[in-house]
Structures are given as C-alpha cells and as structure tokens.
Amino acid sequence: MSDVSFVRTEMLPEQAPPASEVGPIGWIRHNLFSGWFNSILTLVSLYAIYYVLSGVLPWTFQSVWNADSLNQCREIMMAKWGSTHGHACWAVINDRWLQLLFGFYPSHLYWRPILALVLLLIALAPVLYSERVPTKLLILTAAYPFLLPFLMWGGTIWGPISAALGFVIGWGVYTVASKQISGLIGIILGVVASIIWWLVLSSYFVGAMDSILPIGIEAVQSRQFGGFMLAILLGVVAIGVSLPIGIVLALGRQSDLLIVKYLCVGFIEFIRGVPLITLLFVASLLLNLFLPPGTNFDIILRVMIMMTLFSAAYMAEVIRGGLAALPRGQYEGADSLGLNYWQAQRLIIMPQALKISIPGIVSTFIGIFKDTVLVSIIGLFDVIGLASAIRADTAWNGIYWELFAFIGALFFVVCFSMSRYSMYLERKLQTGHH
C-alpha cells in the first residue's frame, strides 16, 4: 500500500449555494432579471405599476365621502387639496348606495331581499359543500324556489303553496299511473295534471284559501325592483332553472330519436345565434303577443323566462361537450349491466359528464349573471340603468369613475368567487391520476 493516494477518502462538507441563487435574491434573479430582455420587461412593468398606483391610490383615499352634489364635492376638494383632479367623490356612493343595491324596493322591507339572500346561501350550502353540511338542509333547498318569490314579491302565501302543490299533484299522478299503466303514460299524465292545475285550478284554489285563511305579507310591485338585487334575482333564477333544462336539451340533442333531436338542435342553435338583447326585446314587446289575448303578466317574469331559455341553450352545449368527452365504454358498460336509459344516465353518465363540464357550466353561470345587466336596455332599473339615472341627475351630472368602480367591484366579487369555487370543486371531484 502506498501512502500516496489519488482519491480523496473523506467527503467535503456540503457548501451552501451562492447567496445570489437562493432566498429572495435568487428568486428575483430567476423570475425578474434572468436576462436583458426580462430585465427591461420588469423595469417597464414596475414603471407601469407605479404610474397606475400613483394615480389610483391618492384618488381612492384622498377622497370626499360627505357631500350632496358633485359641485359641493369639488368645493371641498378645492378647499382641502387645492385641485379637483385626482380625488374621488365617494359621496355619490354614500348618497345612493342603498338605491344601487335595492332599486326602488320599499326601504322598510329591505329585510326581505336580505333574508332571501341569506336563505339562498343556507339553501346552497348542502349543494355546494355536500360533505361538511348536514343533508337535512336539502329540505330548505327544495322549498327555496317557492320561498324566493314569496319573499320578493310578497302577497298571499297561497300562491307559492299552490305552485308547489302542482308539483306534488304531478308526482302523485305519475307514481299512480306508472304503476298501473306504464312509465311513459305516467310521465305524460303527470305533466298534463300539473299543467291543468297551474293554468286552471290553481287560481280558484288561491282565491278560496285566501278568503278562508288570509295569510300574507305586504306585496311589492315589479317596477319597484331594481339595482344589484335585480341582477342577483335574475341570475339566481336563470342559473337555477337553466341547469335542468340544459341537461334535458343536451340529452335530447344526443338522443337517437330524430324528431326530438332536431327540435333540440333547432332550439339551441337559434338561441345561440341571436344576441340576448333581441330575446329581451321579445320579452318586453312580443311575449304578450304570443299569449292568449288579455294576458298581461309581469315584465320581470317575462325577462326571467327569456334569460332562462337563453342560458339553457348555452348550458346544453356545455353539457353536450361533457357527454361527448365521456369514453364510449361507459355507455357500453351501463348497457352491459342491464341498466335502462334513465338509470344509466342517472348512475353512470350524468355524474361523470357533469363533472367534466364543471368549468364550462360555471363560466356559463358567470356569463348569464353578467348578462343580467342588459335588462337596463329594455328599461328596467338595474345597476347600470340606475347609474345612468344618477348621472343624469343635476346633482351628480358628470360623475362616472366612482359609480362604475362601485358597480364593477360588486360584479367582480360575485363572479370571481364563482370562478374560484369552480376551481375548488374541480380539485375536490378530481378522481383520476395524473
């Protein structure tokens, strides 16, 4: 053995990486200044951020909160900062925020839309967070469609009850008839029974019950609805009703029954081919022409119908995408298990197809919620309609940034949380391995 060794026998201690490669400095080097081009981009964007913030921050925070008109606002600004530029006049929001939120809803009844919103959140909880909330709450979810109009419009309690009875009667007729005769006949008879109840018998029932037991709360006219409340109301109804209709339309479009298929295709492509505003024209001008002479039902109800049909068509396409993305083997597997069409849909196809289409469904929700502001064009006083009215008011003539920032923030909060929720849901339902 020679004592001259070429090979080091002991390991060198591990050295810490250079200070410029780790920690905040390393991060900055890698992410902001990794080359001359990147460095220029970083500097330009830093300047852009500075430019925007230096305008927006003083504007937002060095602002006037208490004034009666824009002129008074400007006087206060002149006195305080010596210029009227670069300072927000939040006084307009301070003055009108209740109106922007509730429209012309009677102020002593504000608790009703607020209660409806709270109940909505509670009713949604078992659906949205199914694993953390007791399933018993689903009873409230089922009752909510009838509670909502009662709270919003008020009037007699027998109206919503009679509407709910229609469903009960339809279901009863279906169960009896499908046991006695056949499932198909049962469905038809059930639907017919419900329609007869709603169109013919329900008004007598409501009248009779109202004279026997007059329970009710103060009624509110539709023209008093407005503001952000209207957007939420229209959005909730259109979203809630369009999902089931959309599923039915998508199944119809995918089905082997030619006539059903082409009816669905025609409906979907027609609705998707025209802008929502023309459908709202139909709601405000034509829908009364299409109904029996003398019918004159509520403008908000008409708008709800058209918005629901509109979003149902988009929903149908999204769900059809999910159905098409499902591997053929799933359909064949369901067939080989001997499941019939509806069992296969309910147990195998729909849970997977809906899961695939969650992002699309939620972006349709967001789209329809944003589109509710279009009702300002047919003369309803939603937020944008109210903003125009406020801008036309002599006291606030010439104000725009503050109003639109407020309205934009309202929509941003709702839409952004919806999109974040869909990401959460996607992660939660993720069962595949990637």
Add this chain to the structure above:
Amino acid sequence: MTTLTDPPKEHFRLSMLLYDTRYRSATIQVIALIGFMLLAAWIISNTIQNLEALGKPVEFGFFGEPASYDINQRLLEYTSRDSHLRAAFIGLLNTLVVAVLGCITATIVGVFVGVLRLSNNWLIARIMTVYVEMFRNVPVLLWIVLAMAILIEGLPAPNAFRGDNPTATMDLFNSVAVTNRGVYIPEFLFSRSLGDIHLFGASSIRFNVSLDLIAVLVVLAGSIFFMRKVSARASAKQEATGDRPTIWHIQLGILFVPMIILLSLLGFHLGYPELKGFNFKGGTHMRNSLIALWLALSLYTAAFIAEIVRAGILAVSHGQTEAASALGLRPGRTMRLVILPQALRVIIPPMISNYLNLTKNSSLAIAVGYMDITGTLGGITMNQTGRELECVLLLMLVYLCISLSISAVMNWYNNSVKLVER
C-alpha cells in the same frame, strides 16, 4: 354447438307502442312532434288574434317608406329621406364594421396577453392575470358605458384646441385630433382620382366602389403573387443546392416600388383634420360611440382570447419542444413549425365562439347610441313604425345569418387545419 333460432314472430299489438322498446321511441317522437306543433299553432293563433285586435296585420311595406332619421356614423351615403330598408342596410354595415375591427384588435391584444401570461417574468405574468380577471369578471355593458363616459367627460372639447395657448394639442405630428366629440384621423385622398363605380342604381343597397381602391388592391395582389413566386424559386434553389439566396430586398422592392409608383400617379395625399368654426373639419371622423364600443368589446373579448391562447399553448406537451430542439430547430422555428400548428387546433374552435360572441355583443351598441342594425332596425325604425313583430323577427334573422355564416367559414377553416386521423 348451439343453433340460434329466431324468436317466434309476434303480431303487432297496440300495447307494444308503450311497452316494446322497438316501438316506444316512435311513440315518444310522435307525441313530441304533436306537442311541438300544438304549441306552435297555439302561439301563432294567439299572435294573429292579438295583432287583429291591435289592427296591425303583418306586412313589410313600411320598409319602403322614408326613414326620416339621421345616421351619423356610416360607410355609405345616406340621408334621412332614404327608406327604412336603406337605414337597416347602413346599420348592418355598421355592425359588421365594429365586429371586424373588434375581432382584429381582440385577437392581437388577446394573443399578446395570453403569451405574456406564460412569461417567465413573474411581474408581467401577474399584471396580465390582473388584466384578464378584471375584464372577464365585469359585464361588458359596464365597460362599454364606462368607455363612453370617459370619452365624453374626460377628453377636451374641440374649442380647447383653439387660440394661441390651447389647453389641448393634436397628437401624432398634428394629424390626429382626440376630442370629446370623437376622434378625427387623416383621410386618404387622390388628386387624380379614377372616380367611382355606382352599383345597384337607386335601390336600397346601392353603393359606390372607388376605382382607386380597386387599382391599389390589384397592384397589391400582383405584388404578393410575385413575392410568392420569388420565395418559391428561392426554396427550389435551397432544395437543389442547400443554399438559400438572400431575397428579402427583392421582396421589399416588389412590394413597395409598384405601390409607390401607382400612388404618385393617382396623386395620393392625406387630408388632415383642421379646426374650423366650432368643430374639426376634414379627415375621417370616428364618433365616440364607435370608439367606445370598439375599445370595450375588444378589450373584453381579448381577456377571453388570452385564456384560450394560454390554454392552447399549454396543451402542447413539453416533449414536442424537446423533440424539436433535439432535431436542431431554433426556438423561433420550434414555435412556428411545431408548437403553433398544434396549439392552433386547440385554439381555433373556442376562438370562433368568441368572435361570434363579440359580434353578438356588438348589439349593445344601442346603449351608447351607435347606429348598428339593432340601433336602426331594432331601435328607431321599430319605434317610429310600431312594427315590433316584423322588426324584432327580422333583427333575429339577420343576426342568425351573420352567426351561421361566421361559424360556417370558421368551421371550414378548422376542418382545413384539423389533424387528419386514420
């Protein structure tokens, strides 16, 4: 071995319509058809009764009557003495103008933002995320109305440009005037113009075609044809010898020399806007309504396109890039020859639906008073004549035609770039 025997032939019984799956589908279809026809008949008969009660039978004669309202932003000549049909035609062209402008701008901005969102630069990626989220989560109508408010309230009035010490000045070497009455940009003029061709005589869709424009387009097409010839020849030489001759200076020459000769022959010059009286004269006047609509629609749609572009680029697996660089392709060529063709297949279908959305959203023009087809046919014409049914149905038909033709064209393009599988 087993032998299969046919099941005994059953005679058709009426109850099989309900219980036999072979016949039940026919039953369901017949019931659906009858239900649909009943509904349609009910609606039509109601409509006829209602219209009779109102004394307004369905007829389209009002289209020939003079419209007697003005359209301030228009491509073709139009006076208030022209018919309602002419007004609707001008409105349709306005819709198409804003849709085309919007689609082009939205694509440019959207691709730019989408690529930058994937940038390695953390700050840039965050800024672009903020832009996308901000525009996607706020209604487009709000952006349109806000853009209009900014243009009207935030920009200087024309008389701010007046005097020795004006508070506002024209931009871009005194050629563009940005005022609260709109933007005035230079117009193209020809001092030795070839004149116009008048098409369709005096009908409602009459329009003039400038011969100068045709000459310019013909020369441009010729130049491009020869440029492709030169490029093809260079490629052939590269195939044969391996060397690609330098051709960019020839290409530039072919593109510019004939065009410059033609323009100087026609006496091409720019007509600048000038302040005369209370307003600017000369140049092309783009109204605030057009600019607000265009800006808001394109920035809004660009946010969606950015997401599509980003998803499309992310959808191309990283192995493709690595394989391309293993073959020795430079990054630019990797992008052009490997990544983009594959990303485009993912990008194009949702892009089509966004173009369609932009076109349909352009109907919100009515909120800012831009006279598109909704503003003319569905707005003033409808209010003046009181023919809601005819106007709204025609309006829907027009949009349906636009949508269907855009999606037909785009689907054709999509099929032509689609990956051909077995």
